[in-house]
Amino acid sequence: MTASALPETRTALDVLTTVFGYDHFRGDQAEIIDTVLRGQDALVLMPTGGGKSLCYQIPALLRPGTGVVISPLIALMQDQVDALSALGARAGFLNSTQSVPERRAVEDAFLAGELDLLYLAPERLGVPETVRLLQAGKVSLFAIDEAHCVSAWGHDFRPDYLRLTVLAETWPDVPRIALTATATRQTADEIVRRLELHDARTFVSSFDRPNITYRIAPKDSPRTQLVDLIRAEHTGDAGIVYCLSRASVETTAEHLNAHGIPALAYHAGMPAPLRAANQSRFLREDGIVMVATIAFGMGIDKPDVRFVAHLDLPKSVEGYYQETGRAGRDGLPSTAWLAYGLQDVVQQRRMIDTSEGDAAHKRRMGANLDAMLALCETITCRRVQLLAYFGQDGPACGNCDTCLAPPESWDGTVAAQKVLSTVLRLERQGQRYGAGHVVDILTGKPTPRITSLGHDQLPVFGVGADLSATEWRTVVRQILAQGLLGVDSEGYGTLSLTEAADPVLGGKQEVRLRRDVRTKTSRTRKPAAAAADAELTPDAAARMEKLRAWRGATAKESGVPAYVVFHDATLRALAQRNPVSIDDLSDVSGIGAAKRERYGAAILELLAEG
Ligand code: ADP
Ligand code: ZN
Numbered sequence: 001m002t003a004s005a006l007p008e009t010r011t012a013l014d015v016l017t018t019v020f021g022y023d024h025f026r027g028d029q030a031e032i033i034d035t036v037l038r039g040q041d042a043l044v045l046m047p048t049g050g051g052k053s054l055c056y057q058i059p060a061l062l063r064p065g066t067g068v069v070i071s072p073l074i075a076l077m078q079d080q081v082d083a084l085s086a087l088g089a090r091a092g093f094l095n096s097t098q099s100v101p102e103r104r105a106v107e108d109a110f111l112a113g114e115l116d117l118l119y120l121a122p123e124r125l126g127v128p129e130t131v132r133l134l135q136a137g138k139v140s141l142f143a144i145d146e147a148h149c150v151s152a153w154g155h156d157f158r159p160d161y162l163r164l165t166v167l168a169e170t171w172p173d174v175p176r177i178a179l180t181a182t183a184t185r186q187t188a189d190e191i192v193r194r195l196e197l198h199d200a201r202t203f204v205s206s207f208d209r210p211n212i213t214y215r216i217a218p219k220d221s222p223r224t225q226l227v228d229l230i231r232a233e234h235t236g237d238a239g240i241v242y243c244l245s246r247a248s249v250e251t252t253a254e255h256l257n258a259h260g261i262p263a264l265a266y267h268a269g270m271p272a273p274l275r276a277a278n279q280s281r282f283l284r285e286d287g288i289v290m291v292a293t294i295a296f297g298m299g300i301d302k303p304d305v306r307f308v309a310h311l312d313l314p315k316s317v318e319g320y321y322q323e324t325g326r327a328g329r330d331g332l333p334s335t336a337w338l339a340y341g342l343q344d345v346v347q348q349r350r351m352i353d354t355s356e357g358d359a360a361h362k363r364r365m366g367a368n369l370d371a372m373l374a375l376c377e378t379i380t381c382r383r384v385q386l387l388a389y390f391g392q393d394g395p396a397c398g399n400c401d402t403c404l405a406p407p408e409s410w411d412g413t414v415a416a417q418k419v420l421s422t423v424l425r426l427e428r429q430g431q432r433y434g435a436g437h438v439v440d441i442l443t444g445k446p447t448p449r450i451t452s453l454g455h456d457q458l459p460v461f462g463v464g465a466d467l468s469a470t471e472w473r474t475v476v477r478q479i480l481a482q483g484l485l486g487v488d489s490e491g492y493g494t495l496s497l498t499e500a501a502d503p504v505l506g507g508k509q510e511v512r513l514r515r516d517v518r519t520k521t522s523r524t525r526k527p528a529a530a531a532a533d534a535e536l537t538p539d540a541a542a543r544m545e546k547l548r549a550w551r552g553a554t555a556k557e558s559g560v561p562a563y564v565v566f567h568d569a570t571l572r573a574l575a576q577r578n579p580v581s582i583d584d585l586s587d588v589s590g591i592g593a594a595k596r597e598r599y600g601a602a603i604l605e606l607l608a609e610g
Helices: 012-020 029-037 052-062 074-086 100-111 122-126 128-136 159-170 185-194 222-233 246-258 272-284 317-324 342-354 359-377 382-389 413-428 435-443 448-453 469-481 499-505 528-534 538-558 568-577 582-586 593-609
Strands: 042-045 066-070 091-094 117-120 139-144 176-180 201-204 212-218 238-242 263-266 289-292 305-310 334-340 409-411 485-487 495-497 512-514
Touching: 012 029, 012 052, 012 593, 029 042, 029 052, 029 201, 042 052, 042 185, 052 066, 052 139, 052 176, 074 091, 074 117, 074 272, 074 593, 091 100, 100 128, 117 122, 122 128, 122 159, 128 159, 139 159, 159 185, 176 185, 185 201, 212 382, 222 246, 222 305, 222 334, 246 263, 246 289, 263 272, 272 289, 305 317, 317 359, 317 382, 342 359, 342 469, 342 485, 359 382, 359 469, 413 435, 413 469, 413 485, 413 495, 413 499, 435 448, 435 469, 469 485, 469 512, 538 568, 538 593, 582 593
Parallel strands: 042 176, 042 201, 066 117, 066 139, 091 117, 139 176, 212 334, 238 289, 238 305, 263 289, 305 334
Antiparallel strands: 409 512, 485 495
């Protein structure tokens, strides 16, 4: 029996239990579904992993007609359709990757009313035939996924999203539900305006992702730090590593492979087929690390990504939160780790100065960077800062580096004055230098460059012998972050004073600095997945092993990612409960009617063997 062949009187909760195998709704899901079922528009702001898909999938299964999902993620449509088919729902997609006969088959199914869900790339709505096709069939709702792509200011802008006003114009009576994991007020307002969702009910979830541990570490040799982190805490885990440049993506992937950590690269400069192949391997195989630029990740719904690492500073808190949010969708413990240093600040300030775009655009980028820097330099809970950025508040979390090992702050006024007056002395001689040179002067290092320039004769030469060069770099980084210093726009990364430096130099303003905590990654910490498995009894752990192997083989046979068969959490529940009858299976979260029918016998047989 297919999902939609069930009696009409089904409630949303029936569908949740019978089709998806879950026993209760999370957060606002029930109310959102109810809103759409009543035919009203909705705007849903929910963090990654919050459960947005059910919010349109269930109404699509219940309302007569086909739910049309607009998604920019062409490469993932096949997986989404496979996942729905595995649940017994009837789904298809239309995009440019299909052959004509494939497309025709989906169109015919839609016209015959045989699809519960139809995925469409936004650009298809620019094609008149598509609009005519949709008009010829029956549409139950429109879901606009990744709705923040409509924001011209955002990092994921897709011009095709601006076309989506056609939906309201052509189908005024069909409810629209727009969904995004981006949560600033600004973006939400822009979505409402550009998609003309004026009568939509807005649902804002808590943006907290309590299972993610946020850590921001001082950067010294990022690739070595990354290898240490993976070896200490994430051996065998799937993860994503973000780098700013394509070159650094390639080098980092090579570095990981050379250290025995299976890694793949992904960036916009690679040939499309290779990129697609790497993405597919990351989704299908266990324990692969994807090293990528930010071109990678939107819509990746792999639930068991155990860590997201950033080797370069993200350009905004919003981007950072989206990217780190790809860790731990399954709710199990996960890590977000960022390495950040002086060079990041210099580089980003320079990029903003030299970027094209008007003054307003630069101001906006500058404000984004400042918020990101404030997060890096905070001595209070990272999560509190992150959530505050999205207009939400909460208590200190106990699950971020500043909560777990609170950094000290110290009165850095004198240190800041030393740096600033060094820069001032140089400026007075009409000269500007980068951070390295300034630190050499402060620590009194008589390099050939210093002596040939006569900088060893400056009164500030050697006044900073009380701190090490590393500590001075930390000081420079922080006063740059605080805006007391600027970076030139010619591309050399030289430092200059800003107006904000005046009160500090004049002794009228104190400067608080954070003392970097150089924690070694803890060797005692268990890899997250291993930690969860460790809670199983020996018998259950043995069953877990068998179930994992079975899942791997089954997924491979059907050509789908392992999580489309069952999530880790479902396997663990099976291992723990050791069900002996088909009825027992109904109580396991993540097993709905279709999966019970398809895999139930095999699982019982497998467990009975042990
Ligand atoms: P999002 O699109 O918001 O990132 P998903 O829709 O992919 O999140 O959901 C994240 C995970 O949570 C999925 O694996 C989904 O099956 C699961 N999930 C969603 N709603 C529920 C629920 N009510 N009970 C149990 N699991 C759920
Ligand atoms: Zn915290």
